[in-house]
Amino acid sequence: MTESTDRVDRAGQESRPVNDEVARIADLSKTFHRRGLKALDSVNLTLHQGTFTSVIGPSGCGKSTLLKIMAGLIPASSGEVLLHGMPVTGPRQDIGIMFQQPTLLPWRTTLQNVLLPIEIRSGSDAAQARSAEALQLLELVGLEGFDHVHPHELSGGMAQRVAICRMLVTGPAILLLDEPFGALDELTREYMNVELQRICRERDATSFMVTHAIPEAVFLADRVAVMSVRPGRIAELVEVDLPRPRTLDMMTTPEFGALVRRVRHSLDMGTDAGGQA
Amino acid sequence: MTQTTQVQLGPAEMSEAEELWYAGRWIDRVPQSVSIIVLGAAMLGFWWLIAELEFVSRILLPGPAETFEELWDTTQNIVTGGHIAEGLWITTQEVLVGFLAAAVAGFVLGVIVGETRLGKRAVMPYLVALNALPKVAFAPVFVAWFGFGVNSKIVMALFIAFFPVIVDTAAGLHAVDADSQMLFQSMESSRWQTLRKLKLPSALPFIFAGLKTAAVFSVVGAVVGEYLGGGHGLGELIRLSAQTLRIDRVFALIVYLGILGLILFGVVAWAEKKLLFWHKSEIFEIQGTG
Numbered sequence: 001m002t003e004s005t006d007r008v009d010r011a012g013q014e015s016r017p018v019n020d021e022v023a024r025i026a027d028l029s030k031t032f033h034r035r036g037l038k039a040l041d042s043v044n045l046t047l048h049q050g051t052f053t054s055v056i057g058p059s060g061c062g063k064s065t066l067l068k069i070m071a072g073l074i075p076a077s078s079g080e081v082l083l084h085g086m087p088v089t090g091p092r093q094d095i096g097i098m099f100q101q102p103t104l105l106p107w108r109t110t111l112q113n114v115l116l117p118i119e120i121r122s123g124s125d126a127a128q129a130r131s132a133e134a135l136q137l138l139e140l141v142g143l144e145g146f147d148h149v150h151p152h153e154l155s156g157g158m159a160q161r162v163a164i165c166r167m168l169v170t171g172p173a174i175l176l177l178d179e180p181f182g183a184l185d186e187l188t189r190e191y192m193n194v195e196l197q198r199i200c201r202e203r204d205a206t207s208f209m210v211t212h213a214i215p216e217a218v219f220l221a222d223r224v225a226v227m228s229v230r231p232g233r234i235a236e237l238v239e240v241d242l243p244r245p246r247t248l249d250m251m252t253t254p255e256f257g258a259l260v261r262r263v264r265h266s267l268d269m270g271t272d273a274g275g276q277a
Numbered sequence: 278m279t280q281t282t283q284v285q286l287g288p289a290e291m292s293e294a295e296e297l298w299y300a301g302r303w304i305d306r307v308p309q310s311v312s313i314i315v316l317g318a319a320m321l322g323f324w325w326l327i328a329e330l331e332f333v334s335r336i337l338l339p340g341p342a343e344t345f346e347e348l349w350d351t352t353q354n355i356v357t358g359g360h361i362a363e364g365l366w367i368t369t370q371e372v373l374v375g376f377l378a379a380a381v382a383g384f385v386l387g388v389i390v391g392e393t394r395l396g397k398r399a400v401m402p403y404l405v406a407l408n409a410l411p412k413v414a415f416a417p418v419f420v421a422w423f424g425f426g427v428n429s430k431i432v433m434a435l436f437i438a439f440f441p442v443i444v445d446t447a448a449g450l451h452a453v454d455a456d457s458q459m460l461f462q463s464m465e466s467s468r469w470q471t472l473r474k475l476k477l478p479s480a481l482p483f484i485f486a487g488l489k490t491a492a493v494f495s496v497v498g499a500v501v502g503e504y505l506g507g508g509h510g511l512g513e514l515i516r517l518s519a520q521t522l523r524i525d526r527v528f529a530l531i532v533y534l535g536i537l538g539l540i541l542f543g544v545v546a547w548a549e550k551k552l553l554f555w556h557k558s559e560i561f562e563i564q565g566t567g
Binding site: 072093121152 | 454459460463464465466475478554555556
């Protein structure tokens, strides 16, 4: 209850409290020396508590590289990513990550898969102790009663829900999503987007999603960062002021269409510039 | 609505084109057991015909009847603990010990090759070169080193059987998908944890493929060792039988070698099915429990 009123307040007044900054990407650049490729060039972006940021761009624009640097999986060439004011220098417990493939371990049950990050960091006993929490997460994503099922008995959408639980189980401050539903069929994908929105709202999650589907980027986001290619940089930030919770019906409204057109236009500008260079 | 369903299901309603299409697949409509038995009978008949018409001397190619008679005699000898039973037991020991040694050595070397840079860059080229050699050619060397007893045969079985285990174990460790490895990296997993909780379990289907090849190869190794290094195993009995032109006995002994190899293969395949319940072949189990 308090959470939702908080949200309304925030939407009502323009100014945000200073301390709600979760992550800041500061002047981030990445050069792959071996290939002589400048993947990212001076990227700046601030992520606020409870907001959803979509990153979209043509392939090769460095959006996945950006996500990996934010996750502490690869180092930046210059600049830094600050998470709660602390520079990210490697993988951290307060970073949750999810990929296009569910990457569940097929020999483990759903519950064991969800508890994997705890087991790796703190051992089997600690994981065992958090079972109740993991079961609650499964309930949150609508997988009640599937805790002792193995992944091969789950559909693609269900497997990605388990991956969501595994990402959430450590209580991360930020969720990094790398085309999370890109491998699913269109109908499941739309449904999972609605589900993801619900889960993010319930948890007041701060999310950062890489995608190459414009409607998906707009549907989920408070802000769409459009990237241009070679070198990868943020060409434009498109604010999405559609009311929440959003429904699939909204995707047919003129407002939604206008935002999609704006993102597409921005993308086209970026690729044209890249093509001429 | 019901009419269209009937049209789809009723074979009597099939169009000429459909009938032609299905006719091309008659083999799919015969139960597999029947097709296996029919083909086996045809081959036996062919064998009988060749032997009966004496295209080849009866001594060099005994017919099915003589061979089955000899197989019966051999079986009686084995059941009553005769000298063939002794030979079978010796060869079984060579095969088993050789296989187990190949499994352990192949697995350890496979992990070294698959998991370490040194293994991949320095050890693997030597293993590839060694694997390209005709390994059977080493049999006399092993006999010289380890004598005419079971040891030289065990080493031969090990030597022939452990390459597939190395190669498949290393390949399995390399086949782990990049996203899963990134996931483990993001969980701050140590190298040992990643190996134990991700890479080795993922590699198990590959490792079992290598073990199944090794099961067959270890029989080859033991028999080659016996052909060239004497002893009292089945290989030696086959060699002696062939020298005295007892081809029917050679066939009977080969049947027992085949059974030995099949049992070992079967045990490995059974262990695979039990351990890899999550891998492809468990589909039947789901249906059973569900």
